[in-house]
Amino acid sequence: MSTSHSISADNLCRWVDSLAGRFQVLGPVAAKRGQNVFAPIDNSAPLALDYCTTMLGPRFFIYPSVQRLCKIDRETNTYMAADPGPARTQLIFAIHPCDMHAISVLDRTFLGPNKDFYYAKRRQETYTVVLNCSRACDQGFCASMGTGPFLRLTEGFDVVMTALDGEYLLEAGSPRGQELIETAPGLQKTGRMRLYEKSRLEQQAAASFTKSLETEGLPELLMRTFEHPVYKEVADARCLGCSNCVLVCPTCFCYKMVDRVDFEAKIVERSRHWDACQDYWFAEVHDGNFRQPQQARLRQFMTHKLCTWVEQYGCFGCIGCGRCMTWCPTGIDITEMAKEIQRAPTRQLELG
Numbered sequence: 001m002s003t004s005h006s007i008s009a010d011n012l013c014r015w016v017d018s019l020a021g022r023f024q025v026l027g028p029v030a031a032k033r034g035q036n037v038f039a040p041i042d043n044s045a046p047l048a049l050d051y052c053t054t055m056l057g058p059r060f061f062i063y064p065s066v067q068r069l070c071k072i073d074r075e076t077n078t079y080m081a082a083d084p085g086p087a088r089t090q091l092i093f094a095i096h097p098c099d100m101h102a103i104s105v106l107d108r109t110f111l112g113p114n115k116d117f118y119y120a121k122r123r124q125e126t127y128t129v130v131l132n133c134s135r136a137c138d139q140g141f142c143a144s145m146g147t148g149p150f151l152r153l154t155e156g157f158d159v160v161m162t163a164l165d166g167e168y169l170l171e172a173g174s175p176r177g178q179e180l181i182e183t184a185p186g187l188q189k190t191g192r193m194r195l196y197e198k199s200r201l202e203q204q205a206a207a208s209f210t211k212s213l214e215t216e217g218l219p220e221l222l223m224r225t226f227e228h229p230v231y232k233e234v235a236d237a238r239c240l241g242c243s244n245c246v247l248v249c250p251t252c253f254c255y256k257m258v259d260r261v262d263f264e265a266k267i268v269e270r271s272r273h274w275d276a277c278q279d280y281w282f283a284e285v286h287d288g289n290f291r292q293p294q295q296a297r298l299r300q301f302m303t304h305k306l307c308t309w310v311e312q313y314g315c316f317g318c319i320g321c322g323r324c325m326t327w328c329p330t331g332i333d334i335t336e337m338a339k340e341i342q343r344a345p346t347r348q349l350e351l352g
């Protein structure tokens, strides 16, 4: 990481005001019923920098829930790839470290050997400015997953900020992030003392977590306990198959193709929509459904995030944001299910 600079809170606001003239800035703002959401802003006034979390992570701006892919005109026999956007280069401001990690997890899927043109274009045209967290959020366990409360990534982001006694430390994560910082007004070089305070704040934030998950040996344990009764018990008693958990999860990447044909069958428009493995139809193939019982779908969600993702992508698919359990209408918590398996790995289903 480059040299760090400090900036006053007032100058930070001025900086955001100037960035809004150059980019489509997206930042955390207050929404209804005490929630915060990431939304487009024209200046710094609506920013809620002390936000805890948002229902949807900022992945939405890089990987939208509905994306037009192409259009085929059968009369003229032409194929037109849709412009993936964004219409204007975007800058996501004050992303929490766990959500930045989530974007880096999505990068492994969409920018890997089978590079996704639509994702790649939006990702390239999105600047990312991270804000380190000074406290844990209620359901968060990012410290256990190695994704927070301070950013652990060394690349894949542009700037990381840390709030310190009414000032902000700014550190660049990329050359374009460095260029961005240089446009900020009233920058001061950061002394060693401030960096020491940053590390003290990080320890303080890490100590504020009330939720945790022991991840040592967890993928191997989950791999050998696929038949554990916790999946059936929780699915039968509480899982509605509503898919809230996967739709709010910032690392979920599955999508389905939707083709729309006009009335005269001349124009075909193809788009992709987020899909959800908790949906019964997700596993429907030509001759049946390979995950009929809800317990199989719940197990798929949990074991993919905490077990098979590691083999697939070399990291966990869970960044510990706590969204799935927050927005589950019956409060199903994958950390509690994992702990039940850790407590009693050989427990059998009680018939009665």
Ligand code: SF4
Pocket (backbone or CB within 6 Å): 245, 248, 249, 250, 251, 305, 317, 318, 319, 320, 321, 322, 323, 324, 325, 334
């Ligand atoms: S599985 Fe749950 S806690 Fe983990 S990243 Fe997804 S929504 Fe967040």
Ligand code: SF4
Pocket (backbone or CB within 6 Å): 238, 239, 240, 241, 242, 243, 244, 245, 246, 278, 298, 324, 327, 328, 329, 330, 331, 332
């Ligand atoms: S949000 Fe909860 S009830 Fe809905 S599918 Fe997910 S685990 Fe089941």
